[in-house]
Amino acid sequence: MSNSHLFLPSGFIRTPLQNGLGRYIPQLQRITLKFCKSHGGSRGVRDFIESDLMEFAKTNPGTVVYLKPRRHRSPCMVAEYLNGEREYLSCHEFSRDEVYKWLSYMCTRSGIPVMRFRKYQHTDYPTIQGVWNPFTHQAPEINVAEFPHEVLSKPNDQGPTATEQLIEIFKKTQMEDPANKPPN
Amino acid sequence: MVLDTVAYCRRLTVAVNVISKRNFKAHWVAPTLREFKRRKVIEEDRSGGPKIFHRSTFLEWNYDAEIFAFSNRLGEKFDDSSLRAALTHKSYIEREKARLSDIGLDSNLHFQDNEALSQKGGEMMSKFINGYLRAVFTQVPEELISAMHDFLTSNSTLETVAKHIGLGDLMLCADFPCKTETYVKSFKAIIAALAESSGEERARIFVQDLVVTQLYGQDVNELWNPVDPVGNLAAILKREGKAEPEFRLIRQAGSNSILAVYYVGVYSDKHFISEGAGESLEIAKEMAAREALKKFFHTEDSMRALPFGRQLKNIQSKIEQLENQPNLPFSEWISEKVMSAVH
Numbered sequence: 001m002s003n004s005h006l007f008l009p010s011g012f013i014r015t016p017l018q019n020g021l022g023r024y025i026p027q028l029q030r031i032t033l034k035f036c037k038s039h040g041g042s043r044g045v046r047d048f049i050e051s052d053l054m055e056f057a058k059t060n061p062g063t064v065v066y067l068k069p070r071r072h073r074s075p076c077m078v079a080e081y082l083n084g085e086r087e088y089l090s091c092h093e094f095s096r097d098e099v100y101k102w103l104s105y106m107c108t109r110s111g112i113p114v115m116r117f118r119k120y121q122h123t124d125y126p127t128i129q130g131v132w133n134p135f136t137h138q139a140p141e142i143n144v145a146e147f148p149h150e151v152l153s154k155p156n157d158q159g160p161t162a163t164e165q166l167i168e169i170f171k172k173t174q175m176e177d178p179a180n181k182p183p184n
Numbered sequence: 185m186v187l188d189t190v191a192y193c194r195r196l197t198v199a200v201n202v203i204s205k206r207n208f209k210a211h212w213v214a215p216t217l218r219e220f221k222r223r224k225v226i227e228e229d230r231s232g233g234p235k236i237f238h239r240s241t242f243l244e245w246n247y248d249a250e251i252f253a254f255s256n257r258l259g260e261k262f263d264d265s266s267l268r269a270a271l272t273h274k275s276y277i278e279r280e281k282a283r284l285s286d287i288g289l290d291s292n293l294h295f296q297d298n299e300a301l302s303q304k305g306g307e308m309m310s311k312f313i314n315g316y317l318r319a320v321f322t323q324v325p326e327e328l329i330s331a332m333h334d335f336l337t338s339n340s341t342l343e344t345v346a347k348h349i350g351l352g353d354l355m356l357c358a359d360f361p362c363k364t365e366t367y368v369k370s371f372k373a374i375i376a377a378l379a380e381s382s383g384e385e386r387a388r389i390f391v392q393d394l395v396v397t398q399l400y401g402q403d404v405n406e407l408w409n410p411v412d413p414v415g416n417l418a419a420i421l422k423r424e425g426k427a428e429p430e431f432r433l434i435r436q437a438g439s440n441s442i443l444a445v446y447y448v449g450v451y452s453d454k455h456f457i458s459e460g461a462g463e464s465l466e467i468a469k470e471m472a473a474r475e476a477l478k479k480f481f482h483t484e485d486s487m488r489a490l491p492f493g494r495q496l497k498n499i500q501s502k503i504e505q506l507e508n509q510p511n512l513p514f515s516e517w518i519s520e521k522v523m524s525a526v527h
Contacts, residue, residue: 017348018400022393022493025257029350032244062257066244078200082350089203113201124401128486135435135447143434 010116016083019110027082027110030064031103035075035091042075047096048103056100060107077103081111192241193361194233238360239353250354258349260390263381269296270305270373271351273366275358298373305376308384310337312391315507319499320490321404323482323522325514331408332399339364341398346371349394388503389496397492404483405474410514413473417450420480423518427453429476431469434459448472480519 019025033049035042049067057065074092077099081087087106091099130136145152160168228234239245251271255262274297281291313336317329335341346352346367351374357366379387410416417429435447448468449459458479460471478484496503512521 017345017394018397021400022397023259025259025349029257029353030250030253062253064246064249064253066246068244082348084347084352086200087203088200090205125485125489130485134437138435140434 008116009113010118012119012122013117014112014122016110016112025082026060026062026107028060028063028107029080029082030066031080031106032066032068032078033075033091034068034070034073034077036071036073037069039072039074041092044094044096044099045075045091048099051096052100056103063107077106079106079109081109083111085111085113087111192235192237194228194231194235236361247354254350254354258390260378260386261382262377265296266301266377266380267374270298270301270377271355271370272297273355273357273369274299276356279358298369301373301376302369303372305372305374305379306337308379308387309372309375309391309395311507312388312503313337313396314510315388315503315505316392316396316496318506318509318511319503321481321483321511323480323519324511325481325517326511327410327514328404328408328481328483329511332404335402335407336395336398339368342371342395343367345394345398385500388500392496393493399490400492405478410474410477413470413477416514417473417476419515420477420517420519421452423516424520429457429473431472433465433468435461450476480517 016027017025019027033045035045035049037046053065057063074090075094076088076090076092079087079089087109089102089106091102094102139152142152147153224234240247251264251267255267272295277293277295277297280293280295284291284293310333313333314329317324317332321329321332343364351367351370352362355362355366355370359366375387375391378390414429414431421427421429430451432449432451433446434449436445438444439446444463445461446463446465446468447459447461448465448471450457450472458472458475460468460473460475462468462471475484482488491499512518
């Protein structure tokens, strides 16, 4: 039991607009990379832009990539999602690989704020056969039965009692050896 | 295209989620920020909320790139002119013309608005939705089909869909924040633009993937309730030549209490059709008749799951065929007539 989830909102897994049911629409609308052209903290971002950015943009044609050089400011990325949410991440002193990994993380998000999932499945149709109620599987005979009833008043899964079992055993032994029957 | 006039409005909150990190700040930073926030809250309360700006007023905005991303996001190919026309509203054109004539320039704007496209798109969307509903709900009367169609084409549903595919930032319109009608119009125009660019088949799949999937999670029986279910059930059975429905009490509990429950079963010629439960005998009887109708129309709670996406590949031709062929109306419904159309 950790306390890292105390203030994290919790919920059931969900997706905006039944995404994936019809077609999958990548939810990342646009990503803005802000960096400094000279400061050392932006080196990873600059390296990423020079090497991996074009490939990223080609594999995600549904996401607009904006580059915003800002002097004397530490680098950051702001992701905007189709449901209107924004995610801000500071990329100060990130390496090129870290930038790439966080960027791919942003691609997989849907914009729904981070929350603890109570369950990893969700359905809008929780029951198909119908929820149990006390009348399910009841014999229709109870409607016109007069109680106490010799069959329905008893529990329906009751087996023979110990006394009855002993009597049965005794009767069996009686029948097996008729010579041992006590003379009348 | 950039909205030249400063377009902002007031809204309740503007949220930015921060992926937080551990950091070390001087002792005076937190109290300073707290004071800033306090003053900002007072100021915003006085003026009715924080300012929000249209995305196009930002420095990082490229309309051409946004349009390119829009079509790729959906996996569709649009003709550039059709798409831009679909996103341009009459109000925007009028505003631009007025602005240019105010300055004194000749307004020879070659913009095309989306009125015609929106009209055409609305009709196409209705047609595609009806085709799907009739192909999937084969046993259902036409009244329920129209109820489901009206739900899917309602302004609220279409506005949600339009917002979630990113139309909010792309539309050229004079109102900000954009009204529901603007979203709906743009969305319908997009459908028509898609049909023009990639063909009606692609537009049909687009509507099935985006609009019809909003039916998932909805209980179709909440959208339409037949009037006088008892009478209509009797009429249907009579038309089919079966014995008239007989209602019998099959379960009851707590008759003299608030939590009374009665189960009434419907029988036709001593064959069980359905049962319904209710707090009183009349309610239970009506529920039983409703359940019987649900059973006939195959819309019970245990009905088959609706097909979406790839599962529609085999029935696309059937959907196309049924676009112009309405189902039987409720007053003429007979199971023999609908048995021939098997899903």
